[in-house]
Amino acid sequence: MKKIIATIFVLLISVQLPAQDLLDILDNETPKTDNIVTATFKGTRILNGHSIENRKDKELEFIISHRFGRVNLGFDELFGLDQSNIRFALEYGLNDDLTVGLGRSSFEKTYDGFLKYSVVKQKTGANSFPFAISLFGSVAVKTLKDYDPADKRTFAESLFYVGQVLIAKKVSPSFSFQVTPTYVHRNTVQITADPHDIFAVGLGTRIKLSKRVSFNSEYYLAFDESKSINARNSLAFGVDIETGGHVFQLILSNAITMIEKSFITETTGNFFGGDIHFGFNISRTF
Numbered sequence: 217m218k219k220i221i222a223t224i225f226v227l228l229i230s231v232q233l234p235a236q237d238l239l240d241i242l243d244n245e246t247p248k249t250d251n252i253v254t255a256t257f258k259g260t261r262i263l264n265g266h267s268i269e270n271r272k273d274k275e276l277e278f279i280i281s282h283r284f285g286r287v288n289l290g291f292d293e294l295f296g297l298d299q300s301n302i303r304f305a306l307e308y309g310l311n312d313d314l315t316v317g318l319g320r321s322s323f324e325k326t327y328d329g330f331l332k333y334s335v336v337k338q339k340t341g342a343n344s345f346p347f348a349i350s351l352f353g354s355v356a357v358k359t360l361k362d363y364d365p366a367d368k369r370t371f372a373e374s375l376f377y378v379g380q381v382l383i384a385k386k387v388s389p390s391f392s393f394q395v396t397p398t399y400v401h402r403n404t405v406q407i408t409a410d411p412h413d414i415f416a417v418g419l420g421t422r423i424k425l426s427k428r429v430s431f432n433s434e435y436y437l438a439f440d441e442s443k444s445i446n447a448r449n450s451l452a453f454g455v456d457i458e459t460g461g462h463v464f465q466l467i468l469s470n471a472i473t474m475i476e477k478s479f480i481t482e483t484t485g486n487f488f489g490g491d492i493h494f495g496f497n498i499s500r501t502f
Contacts, residue, residue, distance in 0.1 A: 250341040250342060250344070252338070253337065253338040253340065255269075255386070256268050256348060256392045257269050258456045259463040259497070259499060260279075263432050263433075263454045263469065263497075264450060264471055265418055265479075266396075270312065270313060270350070274308075276308050277308075278306055278502070279305045279497060279499045280497070281302065282300055282301070282495050283301045283471070283494075284493055284495060285300075286490070288490035296493065301322055301323045301472050305317055305319030316329075321473065323473050323478065324360040325358070326356050326357065326358050327356065328475045328477075329355055329356075330355075330378075331352070332352045332353075333350060336349045347384065347385050348382075348384045349383050350382040353380075354377070356475055356477050357376070358374045375403045380397065380476070390423060391421070392421070394419070395417065397416075398476070399414075406444040407444045410442040410443055410444050411442070417437050419435050419436075420432065421434075428459070430455070431453075431454075432453070432455070435452075436450040438481060447483060448484055450470065451469065451487045452469035454468065454469075462498060462500055465497040466494075470485035472493045474495075474497075
């Protein structure tokens with residue numbers, strides 16, 4: 217009897233060892249893939265400012281943005297709808313990580329261009345990383361000719377520059393946030409008390425309400441403000457609606473402009489005092 221038990225024990229050991237070796241081999245040969253987190257935000261804008269999202273490789277996006285006058289202008293101005301600021305833009309994915317864009321705003325007849333580069337993506341898996349990080353840089357030039365003769369500017373004096381680091385995290389399928397340290401340089405300011413260099417930080421969130429609808433918020437805190445225009449921090453709330461190839465954003469903001477150099481440093485409206493601009497962004501991807 218003892219010989220039978222010993223024989224069974226040896227057989228079990230001999231079977232177990234190759235099985236364990238095979239599992240180890242399979243484990244070593246199995247590729248340790250990283251899962252890149254996608255759709256942190258639905259579009260390339262949280263509301264006024266850029267989100268972490270880029271256009272994909274060879275993808276072209278056409279964006280039309282409107283901001284109307286203040287809703288507290290009353291019925292005579294149809295609550296701001298009689299006034300309109302519009303921006304057209306084309307944005308193109310040179311590859312999955314690099315987007316280039318050009319735009320034109322009716323506000324002060326401003327042209328702008330930007331580059332946005334994805335440095336690292338949020339990932340889960342063997343080489344997980346908790347955040348997505350992108351770099352954003354833009355230049356804008358104001359071409360308005362209806363200026364005070366005493367304030368005539370050269371081309372170089374009309375330039376503005378913006379640099380941002382976009383740091384975002386998709387916490388869950390329903391909630392994402394972004395922190396955006398920002399630097400704005402203005403070649404020319406209205407009065408000597410106005411700073412040429414302004415540092416700010418942006419905070420943005422996305423709360424998914426349904427498969428195609430989310431509620432977004434965005435706030436930019438500027439640490440240096442222009443004295444000549446009684447500047448205020450930019451605040452916005454809005455809703456993203458995805459309709460196939462379109463992302464439609466409805467926005468309420470105290471800023472009437474749609475590019476970084478303007479809404480971060482030149483906003484003057486008091487949101488809670490009723491200086492609210494209704495607006496929307498529509499994007500079409502080709």
